[in-house]
Amino acid sequence: MELHFIKDKLTNHSFTRSVSENLDDWVIGFEQNQEQKKQIQSWFDSVIHQFIHILNDVEVKEELSVLLFSKYVELKCYWKQLNTQIQYQNFNRGDADPDLIIKASLTTYILIALEPMIHEEDLTEIQQFLTKPIRELMIEETSQDLIQNHSDESENYLLEQQIEALYYDKEKLLLQLNCTDVAGVIEVMQNMRDQVQSLKQEMEDSCILDGQIHFTGKRRIRIQKN
Known part of the structure; x- marks a missing residue:
């Protein structure tokens, strides 16, 4: 040490x-x-x-x-x-x-x-x-x-x-x-919950087609699977 x-x-x-x-x-x-x-x-x-x-x-x-x-x-x-x-x-x-x-x-x-x-x-x-x-x-x-x-x-x-x-x-x-204080912990937890909910909404319309994952909701990204 x-x-x-x-x-x-x-x-x-x-x-x-x-x-x-x-x-x-x-x-x-x-x-x-x-x-x-x-x-x-x-x-x-x-x-x-x-x-x-x-x-x-x-x-x-x-x-x-x-x-x-x-x-x-x-x-x-x-x-x-x-x-x-x-x-x-x-x-x-x-x-x-x-x-x-x-x-x-x-x-x-x-x-x-x-x-x-x-x-x-x-x-x-x-x-x-x-x-x-x-x-x-x-x-x-x-x-x-x-x-x-x-x-x-x-x-x-x-x-x-x-x-x-x-x-x-x-x-x-x-x-x-x-x-x-404890109020700060509650605020952090609420913030995390909001982020998860937002991510869920962005990905709720995703689907898999021919080995590819397409996100057709709010988030316009495409992930190519090898």
Whole structure:
């Protein structure tokens, strides 16, 4: 793993823009002020810069892979801690600390950036002592005892796992579609549906004659089959 490649993943324009947009949405959605935004931005920058500072002192590729491995585990544990705290705050008092919510969200961005750079074998090793890789986060199977005893405790455990999976899936979907909120995802889906419908209308009068496909509808093209 090349050092410049790792640094680019954590500092490129697309990454920093997504983080900035997420912060802006947080400020608006939770009615935060610019000073609070500045504090969160400072926290996030320190996480990135401290990691890059460590990487800059390492030259051996194998050691860089080890550092990626350890940082991934560290951040994933931190994300799970934040997410658990958020869930209990929501349950106990009806809402959660906005700082915890944005930190969990931004930590997800770093995890998604690091994940493709970690070897599958390493992800498997992480899975053995922690949880499944975050890009494959699933509801963990309960132990045989829990399966035999459908207690309230086991049901709560499953619900917590479902909430964690849904929370991460939402964050990753927003990032992959370059959207800042759920409304943006709906707009993207509607746009795709409109494109498919338009293509269907253009091709609805097509036919095959003597090994050739003719489009006699709105789209005037001919595809010659060999």
